[in-house]
Amino acid sequence: MRQILGLAGAPGAGKTTFARAWADELGAAYLPMDGFHLADVALDALGLRDRKGAPETFDAHGYAALLRRLRTDPDHTVWAPAFERDLEQPLAGAIGIGPEVRVVVTEGNYLLLDTPAWRAVRAELDECAYLDVDDALRTERLVARHVAFGKSPAAAAAWVAAVDEPNAALVAASRDRADRVVRGS
Known part of the structure; x- marks a missing residue:
């Protein structure tokens, strides 16, 4: 049976x-939760595009089903989405996890959310471990990421304040559900 390890933060x-x-250290497969983002066309239909990245903008049920499938159906390659x-x-179908894989490491913001x-x-x-990092460093990284992918510095900072930081507070509130906390840098 496969072992599935999570990292939230x-x-x-x-x-x-x-x-x-x-x-890499474990010789495991890497599976990010980000492949379960709803596509922009779905977010537009749901009126959620301005909250992209919030818990309700992911297919959490689909993600859980894929994790369950990885555990219970290890005899063939399971294809997962990437972002x-x-x-x-x-x-869709960008990450293949073959039958030889015994350990999967998955990561995402909401792995510990209590819904x-x-x-x-x-x-x-x-x-499931929780990755803790200094908030100032974390927000600096977020702004830089948004700028690198096309937002102006002002628009990036506004997005971080309006969307990413409320999500960060929600994630931080789930920290106590982790098996352990690791300090990031």
């Missing part, structure tokens, strides 16, 4: 870098 905490290194930052869109959909995600994780 606020936007900009460095989850991707930490999780990739953790997966293409250049497009700012999910990309029905996200509790289903947490239930599929054998362990």
Whole structure:
């Protein structure tokens, strides 16, 4: 049976870098939650595009189902979506996790959130760590990321304040549900 390890943390905490290194260290597959972003066309239809990145803008049930499938159906390659930052869109079937994979490291903001959909995600994780990092560094990284992907510095700072920081507060409130807390830099 596969082991599925999770890493949660606020936007900009460095989850991707930490999780990739953790997966490399363990010889594990890396599976980001970001592939379960709803596409912009769906966000537009739902009136949620201005909140992209909030918990309700992800397919949490689909993510939980994929994690469950990874655990219970290990005899063939399972294809998972990725998130293409250049497009700012999910990309279906971009990550293959073959039957030889015994450990999967997955990461995302909301793995520890205490709502029905996200509790289903947490239930599929054998362990979930929380990555804690200094808030000033985290927000600096977020602004830089948004600028790197096309927002002006002012628009990036406004997005971080209006969207990313409320999400960060929500994520921080779920920290006590982690099996352990690790300090990031």
